[in-house]
Amino acid sequence: MTPRLKLAFLASRNGSAFRAAVEAAGAGRLAADIVLLVSNSAKAPALDFARERGIAHEVINTAADPDAADRQLAEALAASGADWVVLSGYLRRIGPAVLARFPDRILNIHPGPLPAFGGEGMYGRRVHEAVIAAQVPASAVTIHLVDGEYDHGRVLGRWSVPVVAGDTAETLEQRITALEPEVMTRTLIDLAEGRLRVDQAS
Numbered sequence: 001m002t003p004r005l006k007l008a009f010l011a012s013r014n015g016s017a018f019r020a021a022v023e024a025a026g027a028g029r030l031a032a033d034i035v036l037l038v039s040n041s042a043k044a045p046a047l048d049f050a051r052e053r054g055i056a057h058e059v060i061n062t063a064a065d066p067d068a069a070d071r072q073l074a075e076a077l078a079a080s081g082a083d084w085v086v087l088s089g090y091l092r093r094i095g096p097a098v099l100a101r102f103p104d105r106i107l108n109i110h111p112g113p114l115p116a117f118g119g120e121g122m123y124g125r126r127v128h129e130a131v132i133a134a135q136v137p138a139s140a141v142t143i144h145l146v147d148g149e150y151d152h153g154r155v156l157g158r159w160s161v162p163v164v165a166g167d168t169a170e171t172l173e174q175r176i177t178a179l180e181p182e183v184m185t186r187t188l189i190d191l192a193e194g195r196l197r198v199d200q201a202s
Contacts, residue, residue, distance in 0.1 A: 005032035005192045008082035010073075010090035011039050015046030017088035017109060020181035021188055022053055030185060031192040036080035038073060040092055056080065062092045070095025077101065084191070086184065087146065091123070094146050104154075104198050106146035109184050111176045113140040113158065118151030128169040128176070138162045141176055141183045145198065156196060159183050 009018040018037060024030035037050040037057040050057035058076055062069040074097035077085055085098070087108040094106060110118055112127040117139075122130065131139045139161045145153035161176055190196035 005030075005084060005188065006035050006080070006082050007032050007084050007086055007188065008036040008038065008077050008080050009034065009046075009086050009088050011037060011044055011046035011088040012041055012091040013044055013046065013089050015039075015044070015049065015088040016177075016181045017086065017184040018046055019049055020185045021086070022049070022055065024185045024189070030189050032188060035082050036077065038076060040069075040090070046088070066095065070097045074098045074101045084188075086188070088184075093150070094148075096148065099146070099148060104145055106153075107156070107184070107187070108144055108146050108151075108153075109180050110142040110144060110151055111139075111173070111180065112142065113138075114142045114144060114151055114155055118142075120150045122151065125169055125173055128173045131163065132167060132169050132172065136163065139172060139176060141179050143184065143187045154198075156198070157183075157187055 007021065009015060011018050021030060022034050025032050025034060034055055037046060037055055039047055039059055040062045042059045047057050060069050060073050077098065078101050083105060085102050085106045112131055117127050117130050141159040141161060143156045145156065147153040159179065163172060187196065
């Protein structure tokens, strides 16, 4: 029997993928234990959700001393027993201490095709504006591994989202945002059930 995944999540705001994973695990869809939520903001609604569900949670402020926060985050994640770390709208660069503790074990979701619409500064509405401006036929929800560069790690999966006539950055963003939690949940289910292996990433 495949052991259950142990997942830690990082979220700066609502943590929609975190919430979806908790629900999927509770419903038996996802064979995983959610062992920790960490936020860089004490006001993040994701923390309230973690409290309500009895999930261990912590606030690590990255603003004052990013290097110290990186080390603290690495220790907290390791102590949780997590074997995967999932970014759920975490608006900070992952530092070298965390990357060293979890090589090829950190997942992120990007709201556009990579590598064409990624990189430093390409997040949120900016991605959708760039996609619309480029007049490409489709955007994508992309799951990738995290490394030391923004949106650079190996892609594990892409889910195409057509750009339809009359689309604006706002309407495209709404459709992609609605898909993201389920896309991440399906990715985690595939990992848990052995259908997705990191060494097979494209």
